[in-house]
Amino acid sequence: MPGEKTPTPARTAGTQPVQKHNAGLPLDTGWVAATRVNRPAAERHVAGLAARRPADPAAEAAWLLRAVGLIDLTTLSGDDTPGRVRRLCAKARNPLRADLRAALGAGPVTTAAVCVYHEMIAPARAALEGSGLPVAAVSTGFPAGLSPFSTRLAEIEASVAAGAAEIDIVISRRHVLLGDWQALYDEVAAFRAACGPAHMKAILATGELGTLTNVARASLVAMMAGADFIKTSTGKEPVNATLPVGLTMCRMIRAYREATGIDVGFKPAGGISTATDALDWLGLVGEELGPRWQEPALFRFGASSLLGAIERRLDEIAFGAGSTPRRHAPG
Amino acid sequence: MPPTTLDRGPGRAPDAEARAWIARKQGRFGPWIGGPVTPDGPRRTLIALATGTDLAELAEATPPQIADARAAAGSAQADWAALSGPARAVRLRVWAEAIEVRAACLTQLLALETGRPVRHGRTWLAEGRAALRQAADQALLGLANRPGLVPLGIVAPGLSLGRIGPALAAGNAAMLAPGPGGGTLAALCLAEAAAEAGLPAGLLTVLTGPAEPLLGLARPPVPELGGPCLHLVLEDADLDAAADAIAEALGNPPPGTTGQRLLVQDSVAERVHARLAGRMARLIVGDPLDPATDLGPLPGAGLRDRLTAALANSTSTPIQPLPRLPDTGLHFAPALIPGLAPASPEMETGLPGPVLLSITFRSPAEAILLANAGPPAPSASLWSETLAVALDLATALEAGTVCVNGTDLGPAPDPLELWQRPAGLAPARPIAPAPADRGPDPTAALTAARRVQPGWAGRGATGRAAVLARAAARMPEEAAAPLAACAARAATACATWSEGPGRATLRRHRPLGLIAALCPAETPALAAASILGPVLAAGNAAVLLPHPGDETRLRLLVTELEAAGLPAGLVQILSGAPAAVALRLAARVDLDALWCCEGDDLPDTLPVRAASGGPALWLAQAAPGAWSDPGDASEAFLRAATRAQTIRTSWGA
Numbered sequence: 001m002p003g004e005k006t007p008t009p010a011r012t013a014g015t016q017p018v019q020k021h022n023a024g025l026p027l028d029t030g031w032v033a034a035t036r037v038n039r040p041a042a043e044r045h046v047a048g049l050a051a052r053r054p055a056d057p058a059a060e061a062a063w064l065l066r067a068v069g070l071i072d073l074t075t076l077s078g079d080d081t082p083g084r085v086r087r088l089c090a091k092a093r094n095p096l097r098a099d100l101r102a103a104l105g106a107g108p109v110t111t112a113a114v115c116v117y118h119e120m121i122a123p124a125r126a127a128l129e130g131s132g133l134p135v136a137a138v139s140t141g142f143p144a145g146l147s148p149f150s151t152r153l154a155e156i157e158a159s160v161a162a163g164a165a166e167i168d169i170v171i172s173r174r175h176v177l178l179g180d181w182q183a184l185y186d187e188v189a190a191f192r193a194a195c196g197p198a199h200m201k202a203i204l205a206t207g208e209l210g211t212l213t214n215v216a217r218a219s220l221v222a223m224m225a226g227a228d229f230i231k232t233s234t235g236k237e238p239v240n241a242t243l244p245v246g247l248t249m250c251r252m253i254r255a256y257r258e259a260t261g262i263d264v265g266f267k268p269a270g271g272i273s274t275a276t277d278a279l280d281w282l283g284l285v286g287e288e289l290g291p292r293w294q295e296p297a298l299f300r301f302g303a304s305s306l307l308g309a310i311e312r313r314l315d316e317i318a319f320g321a322g323s324t325p326r327r328h329a330p331g
Numbered sequence: 332m333p334p335t336t337l338d339r340g341p342g343r344a345p346d347a348e349a350r351a352w353i354a355r356k357q358g359r360f361g362p363w364i365g366g367p368v369t370p371d372g373p374r375r376t377l378i379a380l381a382t383g384t385d386l387a388e389l390a391e392a393t394p395p396q397i398a399d400a401r402a403a404a405g406s407a408q409a410d411w412a413a414l415s416g417p418a419r420a421v422r423l424r425v426w427a428e429a430i431e432v433r434a435a436c437l438t439q440l441l442a443l444e445t446g447r448p449v450r451h452g453r454t455w456l457a458e459g460r461a462a463l464r465q466a467a468d469q470a471l472l473g474l475a476n477r478p479g480l481v482p483l484g485i486v487a488p489g490l491s492l493g494r495i496g497p498a499l500a501a502g503n504a505a506m507l508a509p510g511p512g513g514g515t516l517a518a519l520c521l522a523e524a525a526a527e528a529g530l531p532a533g534l535l536t537v538l539t540g541p542a543e544p545l546l547g548l549a550r551p552p553v554p555e556l557g558g559p560c561l562h563l564v565l566e567d568a569d570l571d572a573a574a575d576a577i578a579e580a581l582g583n584p585p586p587g588t589t590g591q592r593l594l595v596q597d598s599v600a601e602r603v604h605a606r607l608a609g610r611m612a613r614l615i616v617g618d619p620l621d622p623a624t625d626l627g628p629l630p631g632a633g634l635r636d637r638l639t640a641a642l643a644n645s646t647s648t649p650i651q652p653l654p655r656l657p658d659t660g661l662h663f664a665p666a667l668i669p670g671l672a673p674a675s676p677e678m679e680t681g682l683p684g685p686v687l688l689s690i691t692f693r694s695p696a697e698a699i700l701l702a703n704a705g706p707p708a709p710s711a712s713l714w715s716e717t718l719a720v721a722l723d724l725a726t727a728l729e730a731g732t733v734c735v736n737g738t739d740l741g742p743a744p745d746p747l748e749l750w751q752r753p754a755g756l757a758p759a760r761p762i763a764p765a766p767a768d769r770g771p772d773p774t775a776a777l778t779a780a781r782r783v784q785p786g787w788a789g790r791g792a793t794g795r796a797a798v799l800a801r802a803a804a805r806m807p808e809e810a811a812a813p814l815a816a817c818a819a820r821a822a823t824a825c826a827t828w829s830e831g832p833g834r835a836t837l838r839r840h841r842p843l844g845l846i847a848a849l850c851p852a853e854t855p856a857l858a859a860a861s862i863l864g865p866v867l868a869a870g871n872a873a874v875l876l877p878h879p880g881d882e883t884r885l886r887l888l889v890t891e892l893e894a895a896g897l898p899a900g901l902v903q904i905l906s907g908a909p910a911a912v913a914l915r916l917a918a919r920v921d922l923d924a925l926w927c928c929e930g931d932d933l934p935d936t937l938p939v940r941a942a943s944g945g946p947a948l949w950l951a952q953a954a955p956g957a958w959s960d961p962g963d964a965s966e967a968f969l970r971a972a973t974r975a976q977t978i979r980t981s982w983g984a
Contacts (some may be wrong), residue, residue: 055340
């Protein structure tokens with residue numbers, strides 16, 4: 001649809017507002033224990049999301065442009081090199097082809113952040129210099145979180161010192177599986193303290209927590225302990241972000257907000273790889289939490305291949321002749 | 332920068348298939364009697380509810396057409412019933428495919444005429460097709476042609492494939508009359524698909540006017556439930572899931588219900604109401620043709636005015652969060668009236684439409700008390716994460732279908748045998764009204780029997796059957812056979828459990844409570860035993876009205892039963908002219924069922940339903956000699972002596 005105006009502009013590049021930190025709460029085990037989630041009901045509820053995707057191509061393009069600006073563009077591989085990270089950062093600064101943006105009537109667009117391992121913080125910072133894009137680092141013995149506690153704290157401190165503005169920590173799954181909420185609370189609170197000025201995203205690794213009820217309880221405890229964001233997965237578990245898990249976490253964020261007035265962000269990560277996935281997740285947070293959770297201050301996609309899928313779909317909407325990966329710059 | 336809402340943009344409301352189908356018929360419709368017939372009757376214009384524009388012209392069936400329809404259905408039914416089960420199965424499966432081909436058209440027709448959102452229409456149709464295929468499979472396996480059972484004849488299952496499928500598979504012909512605005516066009520489209528599938532002409536008839544012509548048709552001997560749908564939320568529920576599902580049910584009420592009620596535990600009531608309000612505000616109200624729509628338009632301006640007045644005059648403060656309403660069509664924002672009392676006027680009369688009436692309870696026992704006050708609900712949803720609590724309440728609720736932790740599991744398809752009867756018995760049918768007459772006062776007998784019934788029901792199916800078997804061993808052969816047969820059957824056929832992926836359906840049979848029966852003159856001991864066997868085996872108390880002269884033999888039978896362990900007083904014998912006593916009993920609200928197992932001399936003098944809440948009447952007119960084959964009769968009698976309840980649940984940790 002060249003020439004048509006998109007109804008909502010994409011977020012202006014490189015100016016994401018910073019959410020104030022979550023001050024946390026004392027651990028409320030009564031609230032944790034009273035929280036129950038019925039999985040079949042959650043599955044039936046999210047099955048209705050597909051029907052609520054925007055039907056109009058102009059609206060769909062606006063949603064997908066928004067989704068691009070919500071991506072934490074991620075590389076978490078053993079073979080990451082400074083060169084690979086620089087390429088990724090270039091893609092984060094300029095995720096969409098200029099003629100594609102022009103055809104969609106979109107202004108400058110960037111992704112929300114770049115997410116890397118600790119060793120790649122420095123090259124990422126250098127490559128993002130002047131863009132305003134933050135670097136997020138995964139930490140605390142990512143992905144399993146089973147290295148010594150002191151090492152995990154030191155890892156956070158080192159990453160913050162290296163200039164990571166956002167730290168994605170992983171929780172100890174055993175605390176959830178053993179129902180040791182005090183241990184989980186203490187662990188996350190210690191990570192929170194170590195993060196200092198950096199934003200902390202708590203990865204719950206929901207694919208390893210067994211039940212949706214555990215996902216809900218772990219979400220609550222992480223928020224009580226001061227997580228600024230709760231994040232579904234590392235991307236390394238056998239099952240990553242699923243919509244029932246997302247629904248459960250959104251409901252907990254809403255409950256926490258009702259109790260404290262504090263807004264906690266949400267980051268689904270892993271397995272989100274198609275444009276329709278992005279629409280469903282945006283629809284889910286919009287319905288459960290409202291439009292503020294469709295902004296980067298409170299919502300991120302943790303994804304590596306999602307951007308390519310969105311580019312191809314936007315290409316198709318803009319020029320109406322399908323798309324191939326060849327038409328878009330690799331990251 | 333302030334957050335910008337991501338808009339869905341203009342929705343799509345595809346209606347091409349339905350409009351094309353209507354256009355092919357020049358927009359004029361009449362009844363379907365073995366095919367489209369000339370629209371001769373009085374005409375009215377059907378309105379597309381969402382837009383208020385004309386949709387089609389509908390001509391009512393004329394009296395001669397109705398007579399033709401009966402005749403056509405009768406002859407089609409005879410041919411159809413003569414087919415083997417597998418032969419019926421093949422045609423029903425083809426019909427299911429023909430329906431699938433028309434799926435878009437059917438859901439659009441429903442949306443246009445009735446306002447049911449296509450999102451819900453699709454689910455309805457998918458479940459309907461699954462039920463149809465299941466019924467076909469059962470017919471294929473020979474379950475539709477069991478020896479000793481015959482079809483009811485011409486039946487009126489209503490516009491539900493979960494009922495039509497089993498009714499046809501069992502060998503019946505079906506007549507539908509959904510009424511203008513009730514889905515007549517969709518019914519005509521289904522009939523067209525049936526004709527294409529090779530179902531005999533006349534097997535599925537659609538009448539385009541009111542439903543009165545269907546009143547005299549044969550019906551299964553089970554009470555038909557009506558009234559509001561019930562939602563029961565306990566404090567240990569997944570409250571978010573409950574609130575979301577209940578709010579969505581406002582746009583998708585279970586079939587056969589009018590209005591919705593919420594019973595919520597005091598300790599969580601405030602939270603549940605708040606969450607309901609939040610979800611109601613986010614429901615998409617609008618064009619039912621848009622696949623995103625949750626709640627379609629109201630069927631008429633009268634209902635809108637009634638609901639508006641009810642909200643304005645409510646004794647409690649209603650909550651009506653206003654979602655965006657479209658400019659055209661009779662749209663109404665869903666509302667919640669919390670804090671009502673069972674005696675509030677709203678609760679007493681009920682409100683149809685998307686208004687949820689809420690009362691609170693303190694304990695599970697109180698929830699059962701409040702939920703079971705008034706006539707049984709056709710459908711209920713029950714929310715608790717604790718198995719012991721959920722099962723306790725599900726089994727104690729009087730509702731016909733109870734969905735545990737879900738509102739959208741829907742009613743299960745009917746079992747085939749619901750639409751069949753023993754070969755020796757005439758079909759159950761309603762009886763014409765008549766003025767009340769006097770007879771002896773049955774109060775003492777009813778009260779005495781009622782008092783011991785719960786204890787008897789509580790003994791369990793095996794315990795009850797054992798008493799009957801012991802009594803049979805002490806009796807003369809003619810009375811022993813039906814008792815023994817019934818005991819064996821009742822002890823094994825108590826409930827069925829069927830499973831699908833992640834969900835299960837429990838179908839159980841509960842005693843009606845107190846059943847009175849007019850005993851036939853033919854073979855008194857045998858017939859009385861044939862009646863008492865099923866009534867008692869199912870857990871009921873009985874009041875017998877013996878033929879004059881048979882009383883002594885019946886008393887002897889009861890004495891033997893009590894000697895074998897039957898609680899004293901469970902079987903009462905009322906002497907006096909049976910016809911006069913029956914008339915008195917027909918008006919009693921403390922009697923659950925009245926069976927007339929007599930000859931031809933009684934039926935026309937009994938009222939259909941003397942008082943609201945009066946007993947369910949069942950005419951089991953036995954053909955001469957029918958009592959001599961207790962095996963076949965006992966199954967039908969057992970079914971008539973119980974109320975089936977379906978409990979549906981889904982699981983997932």
